[in-house]
Each structure stands twice: as C-alpha cells, then as structure tokens.
Amino acid sequence: GDSVTQMEGPVTLSEEAFLTINCTYTATGYPSLFWYVQYPGEGLQLLLKATKADDKGSNKGFEATYRKETTSFHLEKGSVQVSDSAVYFCAPHSGGSNYKLTFGKGTLLTVNP
Amino acid sequence: DTGVSQDPRHKITKRGQNVTFRCDPISEHNRLYWYRQTLGQGPEFLTYFQNEAQLEKSRLLSDRFSAERPKGSFSTLEIQRTEQGDSAMYLCASSYGTTGELFFGEGSRLTVL
Numbered sequence: 082g083d084s085v086t087q088m089e090g091p092v093t094l095s096e097e098a099f100l101t102i103n104c105t106y107t108a109t110g111y112p113s114l115f116w117y118v119q120y121p122g123e124g125l126q127l128l129l130k131a132t133k134a135d136d137k138g139s140n141k142g143f144e145a146t147y148r149k150e151t152t153s154f155h156l157e158k159g160s161v162q163v164s165d166s167a168v169y170f171c172a173p174h175s176g177g178s179n180y181k182l183t184f185g186k187g188t189l190l191t192v193n194p
Numbered sequence: 195d196t197g198v199s200q201d202p203r204h205k206i207t208k209r210g211q212n213v214t215f216r217c218d219p220i221s222e223h224n225r226l227y228w229y230r231q232t233l234g235q236g237p238e239f240l241t242y243f244q245n246e247a248q249l250e251k252s253r254l255l256s257d258r259f260s261a262e263r264p265k266g267s268f269s270t271l272e273i274q275r276t277e278q279g280d281s282a283m284y285l286c287a288s289s290y291g292t293t294g295e296l297f298f299g300e301g302s303r304l305t306v307l
Contacts, residue, residue: 085236113294115294115295122300123300124198124285124298124299124300124301125237125285125287125296125298126298127295127296130294130295132294170236170237172236174294178244179225179242179244179249179250180225180289180294180296181227181239181242181250182239182294182296183239184229184236184237184238185236186234186235186236187234187235187236
C-alpha cells in the first residue's frame, strides 16, 4: 500500500523565514499527491495538490512540485507568517475508486513573531 | 454547504462502556471515511463507505468497532467495551467526484478512563 515519510518536527521559524517540509512517498502507479493542514482546534483541510509528474500545486503562498524521479513532494513557502503555525500532512493517493488517503505523521510548524 | 459535522466533540467514558459517534457529511457527498488520530501521529484510515455500502475496513478496526451508514447520509461509529488504547480523535471525512479531496470534520475526541 501507499506510505509516506515526512520530515520530523517540530519546526520553529521566525516570521518571514523560508520554509521547507520534506515529503517522500511510496505508491503504486502514478499517485495524486496532497498536502493537508490542521490549524489549532480545527479540522484538516486541503492546502494544495498535484495530480501528475512535474505539476506544481500552490495555495496561500505555499508550493509543492510533484517529482516522480525522486518520489518527493516537498512543501515550501518563501516567507512564513505567524498564522501559518499548524500541523502539515503529506498524503498520496494511488488511485482506485475509494479515493482513500494515507497520511504521514505530520510536521508541527511554529512561527514566532 | 455547512461542512462535515461530528457529534459529540468530546466524550469521556469509563473503560468497558460503549460509545457512539455520529458524522453528518456534506449533503451531496457519496463517499464517507472514518479515521483515527492519536497525539503526534497522522490520521489512520479505519473504514470507508460509498453511499450505504461499507466497502473497505482497516485491520485497525477490531471486532469491537462497528460503523454504519444506513441511508447513505449520516454515519455512526460505535466502540463497544472501550479500552484505554481507544483514546484518540476520531475523524470523519466525505468526498465526491474525482478531485480526490477529502473534507474533514473537526473530530470527536474520546477519552477512556
């Protein structure tokens, strides 16, 4: 089945710093790749996605590029804000009609002013 | 669109008691998922429904766990004879179409004393 290895947290940055959260995956075929975010006290929500190799997903200043050759989908943001403090989850989906996602352990990001 | 709602948000029970959680998905969504999340971990898949049919169950779902979606709308997750190891956040998500995006509720937190 699908599996994900995410960068261990927690990650603590100062406001306006550059962020990278690494994610590598194991999946059959050509999976779609997702980043979900969980803000304190809220449910998980989709941050961005990419559905084929070399696609770049982007949202709220975050970006991730689907790298099939390295089976990676690293999350980046050029200048983080305090409001980006949250837990970030990488998740591949190998296909099939169930659309089930397999989540990584999550990376806690804390941004200090 | 009122989002996915879960009830109760928090349940405290004594070991050996039965508990039931309810999930109301987004109304037009035909797929519904239950996940479990423990502290510091990502969501782990428990079970999946398409309409009223339960099509997939994880090995994590022991025989003390049962889930239903009787009319293809809301779903219930019952845990019988709770154990301390059942303490976790139980997440419900729903989806439709081919985007692959899951829409999550805020979760039901179970504490077993």
